[in-house]
Amino acid sequence: MGINEINILSLAYLGDSVYELKVRDYLISTGISKVNKLQKEAMNFVTAKKQCEFINYFIENNILTETEIDYVKRGRNASTYSHPKNTDIVTYKWATGFECLFGYLYLDNNKERIDELFNIILEVLKW
Numbered sequence: 526m527g528i529n530e531i532n533i534l535s536l537a538y539l540g541d542s543v544y545e546l547k548v549r550d551y552l553i554s555t556g557i558s559k560v561n562k563l564q565k566e567a568m569n570f571v572t573a574k575k576q577c578e579f580i581n582y583f584i585e586n587n588i589l590t591e592t593e594i595d596y597v598k599r600g601r602n603a604s605t606y607s608h609p610k611n612t613d614i615v616t617y618k619w620a621t622g623f624e625c626l627f628g629y630l631y632l633d634n635n636k637e638r639i640d641e642l643f644n645i646i647l648e649v650l651k652w
Contacts, residue, residue, distance in 0.1 A: 528632045533603045536596070537621045540628030545571060547627075547643050569650060573612040573620035579646050580623040588645060593626055600625025 528536070548570040552563050569575065580597060583589050589597065601622035609617065630639050 528629060531632070533599045533625060534605070534621070536628035536632070537600050537603070537624040538628070539631060540600075540624035540626060543631045543639065544576075544624065544627045547639065551643070551647075570646065573609065573617050576620035576623040577616045579649065580619050580626070582649055583642070583645070588642070589626075593629070596625045596629040597622035 545567075548567055549563070552566050557563050557566060584594065584597070599622075601618045603618075603621060603625075605614075605618070605621065612620075626642075627639060630636075630642075
């Protein structure tokens with residue numbers, strides 16, 4: 526099955542875990558050892574609001590390729606029937622597009638690009 530044949534929300538589901546693993550790996554590498562502190566610091570990366578900020582930063586600064594933008598838009602435009610109570614639907618849809626991007630890059634075996642985008646996120650956060 527090719528990447529284009531995968532349900533876009535399934536791609537976002539995968540991308541969410543890829544991104545979460547990247548964040549956790551990074552935070553542990555900084556020397557944080559207490560789980561509560563790790564959880565607190567992860568919130569700087571993984572909330573829908575933050576993911577929305579990151580994807581918009583990528584787009585506004587022409588960081589993404591046309592193919593990457595296509596996956597973001599497909600994720601953003603996917604039909605969803607609910608969203609978390611603590612975020613608005615527009616933010617949630619952009620976050621879904623962000624997750625789709627990471628799912629696509631993972632299935633495309635493009636670890637270098639995942640690392641590159643994550644390093645840009647670290648620069649944005651000034652980590």
